[in-house]
Amino acid sequence: MLATLVAALGLAGSASAQAFPDHTIITNISPIMMGRIDPIIDPGKVGAHVHTVLGASNFRSELNTPQEMLNAQCTTAAVTADKSNYWTPTLYYMHDNGTYEAMSPFNTRIYYFTTNETNMNPFPPGLRIVAGTAMSRDLSDVRMRGVELHCGDKPDLFHPWLPNGTTHPNGCNDLHVGIRFPSCGLANGALDSENHFDHMTWPVESLDYGPEGPKYNPNGPLCPPSHPIKYPTIFLQAFYKFEEKHGRPWRAGKNNVVFSNGDMLGPSFHGDFVNGWDPTVLTNFVKQCNTPNGAQDKPQNCPAWAPSFNQEASRQCAYQGMLPAEDIGLYRAINELPGCNPLWPADGPVQRERCSKPDPGFAGPNRFIGIGNERRIPVYLPNAGNYTEML
Ligand SMILES: *[C@@H]1O[C@H](CO)[C@@H](O)[C@H](O)[C@H]1NC(C)=O
Ligand SMILES: *[C@@H]1O[C@H](CO)[C@@H](O)[C@H](O)[C@H]1NC(C)=O
Ligand SMILES: *[C@@H]1O[C@H](CO)[C@@H](O)[C@H](O)[C@H]1NC(C)=O
Numbered sequence: 001m002l003a004t005l006v007a008a009l010g011l012a013g014s015a016s017a018q019a020f021p022d023h024t025i026i027t028n029i030s031p032i033m034m035g036r037i038d039p040i041i042d043p044g045k046v047g048a049h050v051h052t053v054l055g056a057s058n059f060r061s062e063l064n065t066p067q068e069m070l071n072a073q074c075t076t077a078a079v080t081a082d083k084s085n086y087w088t089p090t091l092y093y094m095h096d097n098g099t100y101e102a103m104s105p106f107n108t109r110i111y112y113f114t115t116n117e118t119n120m121n122p123f124p125p126g127l128r129i130v131a132g133t134a135m136s137r138d139l140s141d142v143r144m145r146g147v148e149l150h151c152g153d154k155p156d157l158f159h160p161w162l163p164n165g166t167t168h169p170n171g172c173n174d175l176h177v178g179i180r181f182p183s184c185g186l187a188n189g190a191l192d193s194e195n196h197f198d199h200m201t202w203p204v205e206s207l208d209y210g211p212e213g214p215k216y217n218p219n220g221p222l223c224p225p226s227h228p229i230k231y232p233t234i235f236l237q238a239f240y241k242f243e244e245k246h247g248r249p250w251r252a253g254k255n256n257v258v259f260s261n262g263d264m265l266g267p268s269f270h271g272d273f274v275n276g277w278d279p280t281v282l283t284n285f286v287k288q289c290n291t292p293n294g295a296q297d298k299p300q301n302c303p304a305w306a307p308s309f310n311q312e313a314s315r316q317c318a319y320q321g322m323l324p325a326e327d328i329g330l331y332r333a334i335n336e337l338p339g340c341n342p343l344w345p346a347d348g349p350v351q352r353e354r355c356s357k358p359d360p361g362f363a364g365p366n367r368f369i370g371i372g373n374e375r376r377i378p379v380y381l382p383n384a385g386n387y388t389e390m391l
């Protein structure tokens with residue numbers, strides 16, 4: 001079992017890096033919370049769909065200031081100088097009887113690629129980066145270039161498609177759900193923009209565009225003149241298994257998974273990042289662990305990160321905030337995806353309209369659900385007093 005796990009992780013590393021030290025990975029980062037919160041897209045409100053959130057403990061529906069982020073009690077990142085938050089739509093398992101269960105990854109890794117040796121800059125405090133489009137599956141939209149899904153146990157390339165009964169008749173026992181973030185920023189260091197994308201863009205293959213415009217290379221070293229400031233490229237990758245013993249077998253010939261926004265196809269997967277790094281540590285990181293001095297999957301070997309490396313502190317870290325007062329399906333299967341997120345099948349429309357349902361409001365957690373043996377996720381279960389079996 002352990003050998004299989006190690007082999008799977010090794011494969012994931014080599015698939016994106018060819019063992020060239022152009023990256024350092026925050027390994028084994030686990031969720032701090034799961035729920036309908038999105039301080040970039042829906043500040044101050046219950047968000048549109050459930051997110052799996054990593055990082056700082058004081059995540060909340062309002063955007064924290066850079067100083068507030070630094071003041072978080074703790075983070076689920078083993079490099080504790082990283083008080084950033086990272087969030088993506090939650091993956092749901094679809095049971096045979098039509099119910100949904102939130103899946104927690106058995107591992108998540110955050111890669112920091114530092115591919116340009118001469119132009120590599122720390123993120124400014126409070127920088128927001130959004131990769132992908134939650135309401136659109138338009139493959140020609142450049143914003144969705146970072147969606148990288150694949151099956152680690154099959155000869156499979158990175159693509160924006162969730163595995164399904166047609167593409168993976170024999171299953172996908174090692175689903176890798178990845179999102180790469182744009183890494184070229186404006187010269188004025190803008191922290192955000194109207195659509196939350198335009199203050200950033202992807203690196204380009206060359207500065208010599210033809211009439212068809214730039215050719216993007218999402219993990220490349222070269223930024224276009226419109227967005228000349230190169231930052232590290234964040235690549236977040238979560239690993240899931242389908243196992244009979246956990247009541248989530250691969251059901252042959254069926255759609256087994258759906259994202260929390262209803263997308264059964266995959267291209268609307270997306271990721272959000274808010275920079276909460278200790279500025280000195282991040283500045284030292286881009287100097288000391290820049291290509292070719294990336295520490296790869298040993299973040300403690302990066303001199304800038306070593307002093308704050310503390311796996312135990314990251315495991316102990318507990319969420320400080322409130323939750324939408326609803327069952328997200330982590331404890332048991334639910335009848336529909338939280339919020340207004342009807343299934344969005346493969347043959348559905350390219351764009352989805354936002355709809356709404358009564359707002360559940362916020363409450364403090366009333367249960368903690370174990371995921372793996374390391375972490376307990378806070379949840380709010382309506383009428384929790386009825387669920388005597390959980391006490
Ligand atoms: C649906 O199936 C799941 C998984 O077997 C089970 O936990 C749940 O109780 C079932 N729900 C209903 C309404 O049958
Ligand atoms: C790194 O960025 C600089 C400044 O934009 C650029 O001149 C250089 O070509 C880039 N390096 C590579 C390998 O693309
Ligand atoms: C399965 O996924 C492929 C894309 O990889 C898609 O073209 C097809 O429509 C999907 N089928 C179903 C039933 O969702």
Ligand SMILES: *[C@@H]1O[C@H](CO)[C@@H](O)[C@H](O)[C@H]1NC(C)=O
Binds near residue numbers: 383385386
């Ligand atoms: C569960 O609890 C709520 C509020 O405490 C109560 O109104 C409801 O009747 C209970 N349901 C059952 C099945 O006991």
